[in-house]
Amino acid sequence: MNLSGARGLIRVAHNPTCELQAAMTLARVREQDVYRALAGADYPGEYGERVSARRRGAQFEKNLYKDGAAVLRGTLAPLLGVAAEDLTVRDLSAEVRGSSAAAMEERARRTDRLLADLAAGRNVPDLLIQPQLRLTLAGDPASAIFIAPDVLALDRARRAYLPVEIKSFIVRDGVVAQGDRDGARRQAAIQLLALEQELTPLGIADRLPEAAMFIFASPFGMRPHPAFAEQLPAELFEMRRALDTMAQVRARLQALGVAATTDAEALAAAAPQLATTYQESCVAGCMLAQICRQNAAAQPTILGDRAAQTLGETIDLPRALALLRGAPATDEREAWLGPALREAAALFDWSTVVQGRAA
Ligand code: SF4
Known part of the structure; x- marks a missing residue:
């Protein structure tokens, strides 16, 4: 499992004092490779998101985007205060297909142009499907990662885009499982930070609210539950702290003479000099949990x-x-x-x- 991107940042936010985890995120190495380098054997358990969960998520999104994003428009219209048929849409995933680096770069270029149009007061689509943002992790453009909100939705009154996080988690009696909800909120917070970084040079970052919209599933097949918006001040604080951690760990790696874009073996060799703070969440969240638990034996x-x-x-x-x-x-x-x-x-x-x- 590669720790780059939003997943890695969320993990750093869970345990911001663990330098090793932040270093794995910065270096974009696969956790199982670091495990092998440290333990001298392959990771013995399962890892990665379940294929069935991934398929359901992809199907849920596809359902929202099909037929000119009819279901998506209908779901977001009440929140945006615009009739569904009046919402304009651009689907960057249809314009530029694939997940290659070249495809992501092209979607990022198109997103940049749309944000520049927004800043210049030109017409922009109400809904932007699968835009691509960049987020600098450690104060260095070379550390930038791609962050891909599912959708950006335009608040016409504010002239600002808000992230829309789409998850196929089921809302029952108005409630979604706490862990699922927290994860979605943290992902949305990362998207807000990426938007903030993109909008700052354009001079319109102050338009951004500390909020995002969420679309979860209803218990009835692929039908969405009504969309809702939530404020995310705590998650933004957490994610800003995670970015600070990344900057500190980058400096630490430099002091140790380890390149930020190192490989798993070099990172494992530097591991004894990096702080680890084993805690309960490590067991469910990090492949190195068993190793760190042994190292923390007297703690x-x-x-x-x-x-x-x-x-x-x-x-x-x-x-x-x-x-x-x-x-x-x-x-x-x-x-x-x-x-x-x-x-x-x-x-x-x-x-x-x-x-x-x-x-
Ligand atoms: S298991 Fe170890 S490396 Fe992973 S987060 Fe916990 S302390 Fe850090």
Whole structure:
């Protein structure tokens, strides 16, 4: 799985203090290659998005875009305050087909021209399907990645495009699964940041709201649930922080003499010098979780985020065990923690559990 693009940035936002993950995103190496270089063996589990989920998503989008984007226009019309039949559409995925670098460059050029038209007050389409934006990751144009919103929708009153994130997740009783919704919001936030970068030199970035539109599926086949718009200040904060992390890690790699566009082996060789911050989300989100868990063996984080929060940064597991056994406290935190651990242990048969482990 390649960590470039929006997926990599979202992962960095989840764990912004992990330099290794940010370095993998910057270098655009495949996670499984870094795993092989570090572990000396292929990754033993499954990875990647399920083919069936990808197919359903593609079919859902196709349904929205067909027949002159009739369903898309009908879904967004109430939000945009324009009759569906009056919404004009340009489909860049139909104009320039394929996912080659050349095709993406061409879609990016066409998107740039449309944004320049928007800034100049010329007519632009209300709906722009599959535009291509660029997002600079670490303050260097060479680090730019392509970000492809599903659709950009024009707010005519504001003369600004908003990202429209389309997902085939099903909305039931007005609710979509929290994880699905959070992921879609983060993706939309990245698209807003890319738009902001594109619009800043054109002098119209101030028109951008901190909001995006969302189209999810209804429980009835491929029919969309009514579209809605949401403000994304928290996600924008997270993603800006992720961009800061990328810039810091780029500088760190330079200091270590590692090129930002390195390969998996070179990155694995530099890994011991890059900080990793193992946490619960690593298990579901990163192929290196098992390796990082082993490296974090004495840290409370291997017991979960709650344990890590309780013990804090200064108390590792051997120290916690010592406090549990009655070692004198050396500071206020330890003075609170020792009795609390003993109280908790009294609820269990800790004499066998803890002493057995320590033996
Ligand atoms: S598993 Fe390791 S490399 Fe991956 S995010 Fe967690 S700490 Fe970072």
